[in-house]
Amino acid sequence: MFGFINFNKPAGFTSHDCIAKLRKLLNTRKIGHGGTLDPSATGVLPIAVGKATRLLQFLPTAKAYRACIRLGITTTTDDLEGEVIQQVDRFDIDQEQIIERLQGFIGTIEQVPPIYSAIKQEGRKLYDLARKGEEITVKSRNITISDLKLLKITHQDFCELEIEIHCGPGTYIRAIARDLGTQLGVGGTLANLVRIQSCGMFLEDSLTFADLEHKLNQQTLEFIKPNLLLNHLDAFVLSVDDSKRWCQGQLIDLNQALGSSKVISVFTPEHYLLTYGAEQTFLGISVLYxxxxxxxxxxxxxxx
Incomplete structure (x- = not known):
């Protein structure tokens, strides 16, 4: 087994829970995932099977989410799983104010991750420290949000915003909910989260546990070929002799091999390249040295 699965994580499962169940379904131990999702979140969880686990680090990093933010409430975890710290029952905020504040998150900004997160501090996860009541100082980090738009506002039992966010790695949507609520002066927390894109995979193409079981029973499960997800990298085609030498761990002189290559847009050290052999066989990843x-x-x- 070799390749990727665009998996649709259900609510109530940790990312680790999903891996454990998939190991049983696929009858293999060698499985990994790209980008952890909170247990309450759903949506795209990229899964690597077999040697494809070694390629997770090279997948594209862009992510996208649909989130529901509940205004007027502040919690310990910045989502509805935590204890309520403060609640504001009545407030008057119009759509223009909300859109203006949301626009302020676009770009490269500093974000303080939630206290209840898997980030490690001196070798210990923050949520473990928080649960023990230890005092925690969380350092801010730079994140990038390329697009953020308001989809709708609902006023029923609560005032809730549905938003779509396109961002880079390390972005906590819970922190956006918290910070937006703070900026509006009423508090905010994450009520629901769906990841609609991750590592080049999209929600509309994802497979649930039931989908996977059906395909396995029908023997129709096909893994996503790694090179389809890694096409943001430049590619290089080796000759038959160079392919053999490369697979044995030998260095290949770039100038001598150029005659059998595709076009490379950047020639710099530490540049990663998809590497192909004869008949477009995908051999793996090279680095320019x-x-x-x-x-x-x-x-x-x-x-x-």
Missing amino acids: ERDEILKLKPKIVLV
Whole structure:
């Protein structure tokens, strides 16, 4: 088994729970995931099977979410799983105010992650420290939000905003809910979260546990080929002889191999390349390596 699965994580499962169940379904231990989702969140959880686990680090990092933010309430965990710290029952905020505040999150900004998160501090996860009542100082980090738009506002038992967020890695949507509520002066917490895009995979193409079981029973399950998700990287095609040498861990002189390559847009050390052999066989990942002022292809991940 080798490749990726665009998995639709259900609510109530941790990412680790999903891996444990998928190991039983697929009858293999070698499974990993890209980008943890909170237990209450649903949506795209990229799954790597077999040697594809070694490629998780090279997948595209862009993510997108649909989130429901409940205004007027502040909780310990910045979502509805936590204890209520403060609640404001009556407030008057119009749509223009909300849109203006949301626009302020777009770009590269500093964000303080939630106290209840898996970030480690001196080797211990923050949520473990928080549950023990220890005093925690969480450092801010830079994150990038490329787009954030308001989809709708509902006023029923609560005032809730449905938003769509496109962002880079390390972004906590719970923190956005918290900070938006703070800026509006009424408090806010995350009520619901669906990841609609991650690592080049999209929600509309994702598979549930039931989908996977059905495909396995019908013997129709097909894994996503790694090179389909890694096409943001440049590619290089090796000759038959160079392919053999590369797979044995040898360096390949870039100048000598250029005659059998695709176009590479950037020639710099530490540049990662999809590496193909004869008949477009995907061999793995190379890194450009400089030795004696000569660029060479160095095997980084060898899959064959």
